[in-house]
Every structure is written in C-alpha cells, then in structure tokens.
Amino acid sequence: MRQCNAVATIQVFQIVVVNSSRLKIDLIASLRYRTSMRKTVNKVRDEALALSPSERASLAHDLILSLDNPADYTLDPKQEAEIQRRVQMVREGQAKGRSAEDVFGQIKVTRR
Numbered sequence: 001m002r003q004c005n006a007v008a009t010i011q012v013f014q015i016v017v018v019n020s021s022r023l024k025i026d027l028i029a030s031l032r033y034r035t036s037m038r039k040t041v042n043k044v045r046d047e048a049l050a051l052s053p054s055e056r057a058s059l060a061h062d063l064i065l066s067l068d069n070p071a072d073y074t075l076d077p078k079q080e081a082e083i084q085r086r087v088q089m090v091r092e093g094q095a096k097g098r099s100a101e102d103v104f105g106q107i108k109v110t111r112r
Helices: 002-018 020-049 053-067 077-091 100-111
Strands: none
C-alpha cells in the first residue's frame, strides 16, 4: 500500500514540475472563483436572513428539497392536508407540544 502512495506522489510531483505555469494559473483562477463564490453566498445568506420567518421557512424547504430527488418527498393530498392542519394549529396556539425527553422516551418504549 505504501508503494502505491509513493508512486502516486511521484507522479503528482512530475505533473506539477512539467505544468507549473499552468498550475499557477489554475490555482489563481480557483482562488478568484472561491472568493467570488464566498461573496455571493454571503450576500444570498444576508438577503435570506432579512426575509420574514415564513419566507425563510419556504426557502429552506425549497433548498432542502433541491439536495435530493424531489420525487422522494412527494406527499399525497392527505399528507399535505395533515401538515397544513398542524401548521394552522401551531399558528392559532392550539397545538400542545411535548418535550423531546418525553417523545424520545416513548420511542424507546415502542422499539422494545
């Protein structure tokens, strides 16, 4: 295994020596791109944080769905209606929450 790593290291070193001017250009372009992206991400983050709580929640939902296959999260109309019903209960102050300790305790009991 160590021989393979040594060979790989030597090959990378040879590539760097042969293409050193190209490598410098690639590194500079990469650093500029990362700096530009960091500024863009920071700007988007600042703008997102300025949104209302419901707008941020909607944006977060969309971003999370964009990470995976959206078809994995398709809900049938009954599920959507149940979610809307629960959200409405929370907004109207009718929802009764439970502590995480209680919820996880119940999960442990039902798993046995």
